[in-house]
Amino acid sequence: MKFLAAIVFLLLLHTAxxxxxxxxQLYSFRDQFSKxxxxxxxxxxxxxxxxxxxxxxYGLSLSEFKELxxxxxxxxxxxxxxxxxxxxxxxxxxxxxxxxxxxYVMCSWIPHKNEFGIEEASxxxxxxxxxxxxxxxxxxxxxxxxxxxEFRPYESGTLMDYLVTHMNPAYANFExxxxxxxxAGQEPTELLKKYAGRFILMHLKDRKPGTPGNLxxxxxxxxxxxxxxxxxxxxxxMKIAKKSGVKxxxxxxxxxxxxxxxxxxxxxxxxxxx
Numbered sequence: 001m002k003f004l005a006a007i008v009f010l011l012l013l014h015t016a017x018x019x020x021x022x023x024x025q026l027y028s029f030r031d032q033f034s035k036x037x038x039x040x041x042x043x044x045x046x047x048x049x050x051x052x053x054x055x056x057x058y059g060l061s062l063s064e065f066k067e068l069x070x071x072x073x074x075x076x077x078x079x080x081x082x083x084x085x086x087x088x089x090x091x092x093x094x095x096x097x098x099x100x101x102x103x104y105v106m107c108s109w110i111p112h113k114n115e116f117g118i119e120e121a122s123x124x125x126x127x128x129x130x131x132x133x134x135x136x137x138x139x140x141x142x143x144x145x146x147x148x149x150e151f152r153p154y155e156s157g158t159l160m161d162y163l164v165t166h167m168n169p170a171y172a173n174f175e176x177x178x179x180x181x182x183x184a185g186q187e188p189t190e191l192l193k194k195y196a197g198r199f200i201l202m203h204l205k206d207r208k209p210g211t212p213g214n215l216x217x218x219x220x221x222x223x224x225x226x227x228x229x230x231x232x233x234x235x236x237x238m239k240i241a242k243k244s245g246v247k248x249x250x251x252x253x254x255x256x257x258x259x260x261x262x263x264x265x266x267x268x269x270x271x272x273x274x
Contacts, residue, residue: 022269023051023077024262025203025252032259033058038068045072047262053106053201053250055080055096062099069100077248078104078143078201083111086142087127094138104201104248105135106175108145109217116149121159125166132171143201145175147217148184164195175201177252179224182232183213189236192244202241203252204265206230224255227265235272 024044026033032040037058044052054076057065069076079102081093086107097105107128112120124144132142144167150160167173176199178188192199207230211223227234241249251269253261 021248023250024049025250026054028253028258041068041072052076053078076100078106080106086131090131104141106143106145128172129168142172143175148180149217151184173198173200177203178232179205179207185213189240192240197245200247202246202249205252206232221254224253226261228268
């Protein structure tokens with residue numbers, strides 16, 4: 001009976017994690033891709049995940065890369081797209097997303113030379129609203145991946161507040177990277193509550209305790225640790241995120257230990273109760 005109970009418990013845990021839609025961000029394995037694309041995709045497949053966020057083809061043609069994805073039963077459901085391409089060549093972005101069979105288009109950086117300011121923020125709002133409308137018409141969802149520099153003070157709040165309140169939720173929303181939110185001195189759970197429904201995607205990434213924060217969107221990649229071993233508060237985030245409207249989660253590990261750490265991070269997520 002104890003054995004059967006244990007099996008049922010593990011199945012329930014598996015179901016809970018499956019409902020959370022856990023994938024991986026392929027940038028985690030950029031170093032490995034630079035040496036062996038087919039072998040790295042096979043290793044990713046062996047992790048047991050099927051949903052990916054990506055965009056780069058690592059020197060291959062899009063059709064060649066897509067063929068390898070299909071061979072390994074992997075699906076890119078979110079593609080990264082450069083801000084300038086979203087602004088000036090959005091139809092190519094749409095074509096790439098359709099080739100992958102993706103649902104989401106993610107932009108991870110708003111260009112700025114020094115400190116991110118209202119000029120860059122207002123320009124980004126214009127670009128994201130315009131491009132997001134075109135993407136929406138093609139069945140795609142645009143999300144801006146916040147990086148931490150958006151939390152610089154502006155008027156009675158921050159530039160992040162400006163972005164959220166000026167980007168039309170019908171056309172453009174957000175991907176939260178919980179590491180970068182924490183690194184900017186913010187609490188991911190509070191931001192999820194404040195702007196429920198605006199964070200459609202999420203990067204799950206944990207930070208080594210004692211890592212100094214900043215508002216620059218920069219950090220030592222080796223400060224990325226196994227989920228649950230850092231100071232970001234992953235367990236509580238998962239409880240809030242599911243209720244606040246996050247549709248898809250991607251583990252991202254920028255450290256040199258990504259293939260060692262990601263399986264442990266997956267195991268940690270499976271250990272969390274519903």
